[in-house]
Amino acid sequence: MSAGLYCGRFAPSPTGPLHLGSLVAALASWLDARSHRGRWLVRIEDIDPPREEAGAARAQLAALAALALVPDQPPVFQSGHSDRYLKALARLQATGQVYRCGCSRTAVEREAARLGLPLNVYPGTCRDRTVAPGPAGLRVRVPTEEVVFVDRACGPFSQQLEREVGDFLVRRADGLWAYQLAVVVDDGAQAITDVVRGADLLDNTPRQIHLQRLLQLPTPRYLHVPVVLNADGEKLSKQTGAAPLDLSDPVAQLERAWRHLGFAATGTATVAEFLSHAVRAWQGRWGPLVP
Numbered sequence: 001m002s003a004g005l006y007c008g009r010f011a012p013s014p015t016g017p018l019h020l021g022s023l024v025a026a027l028a029s030w031l032d033a034r035s036h037r038g039r040w041l042v043r044i045e046d047i048d049p050p051r052e053e054a055g056a057a058r059a060q061l062a063a064l065a066a067l068a069l070v071p072d073q074p075p076v077f078q079s080g081h082s083d084r085y086l087k088a089l090a091r092l093q094a095t096g097q098v099y100r101c102g103c104s105r106t107a108v109e110r111e112a113a114r115l116g117l118p119l120n121v122y123p124g125t126c127r128d129r130t131v132a133p134g135p136a137g138l139r140v141r142v143p144t145e146e147v148v149f150v151d152r153a154c155g156p157f158s159q160q161l162e163r164e165v166g167d168f169l170v171r172r173a174d175g176l177w178a179y180q181l182a183v184v185v186d187d188g189a190q191a192i193t194d195v196v197r198g199a200d201l202l203d204n205t206p207r208q209i210h211l212q213r214l215l216q217l218p219t220p221r222y223l224h225v226p227v228v229l230n231a232d233g234e235k236l237s238k239q240t241g242a243a244p245l246d247l248s249d250p251v252a253q254l255e256r257a258w259r260h261l262g263f264a265a266t267g268t269a270t271v272a273e274f275l276s277h278a279v280r281a282w283q284g285r286w287g288p289l290v291p
């Protein structure tokens with residue numbers, strides 16, 4: 001790979017202010033892009049209005065700017081990409097990969113329990129039946145073969161989607177786009193070569209690779225970094241009461257995220273010094289990749 005082709009991204013949902021967990025993902029993806037002399041983009045994943053908070057996207061971008069994590073192009077917003085998602089959906093529909101599903105969450109759980117499957121596995125109830133007109137989700141068929149990829153940090157990872165996930169939603173019954181479809185379509189449209197994000201998304205990756213294959217999009221390289229947990233062992237998020245970053249001391253916030261990524265404190269005094277030290281150390285551990 002020639003160094004100039006690398007393109008990474010940070011893709012927060014605007015559900016609240018950035019917290020330590022989101023900073024870890026932002027910093028890791030920024031460092032990896034800079035280490036490879038690549039481009040770094042920010043994409044606001046605002047496709048779930050009920051979960052979003054007014055002004056959160058602007059606050060997140062301001063926080064990134066205060067930490068000198070500045071994207072190489074203006075940030076893009078998924079809410080503006082409906083045409084793109086519709087086109088991808090039409091492609092999946094044209095090849096018979098998608099079907100309507102009228103099951104509620106309760107119905108899915110009941111049927112999974114009856115079949116002795118984990119409750120979060122969709123058991124294929126509507127795969128071969130006609131669903132009555134009216135609101136319905138759209139699910140994509142999953143393959144029976146395992147989907148395998150090699151994560152740069154976690155090594156080989158495989159998932160048998162049919163048994164472990166089931167056919168999954170690409171559009172929800174309320175008309176909102178499912179995360180899996182939006183992320184795959186946008187990574188493809190933005191020519192993202194490297195996804196660096198929290199390990200809570202490791203087991204979403206095979207679903208995304210399956211969609212990339214159906215849509216004939218390239219599969220990026222993946223690097224999943226450790227997620228930040230709170231005292232109860234839950235992933236930091238707005239729901240688990242994560243504190244917003246204290247931007248009165250940006251270097252201290254960057255150092256906390258840096259130590260979480262497994263590095264020793266840099267002891268630097270300014271954001272610029274921190275970042276230049278961190279890029280060199282990151283490069284020593286994670287690349288640049290040998291083609």
Ligand SMILES: [Zn+2]
Pocket residue numbers: 100101102103124125126127
């Ligand atoms: Zn169904």
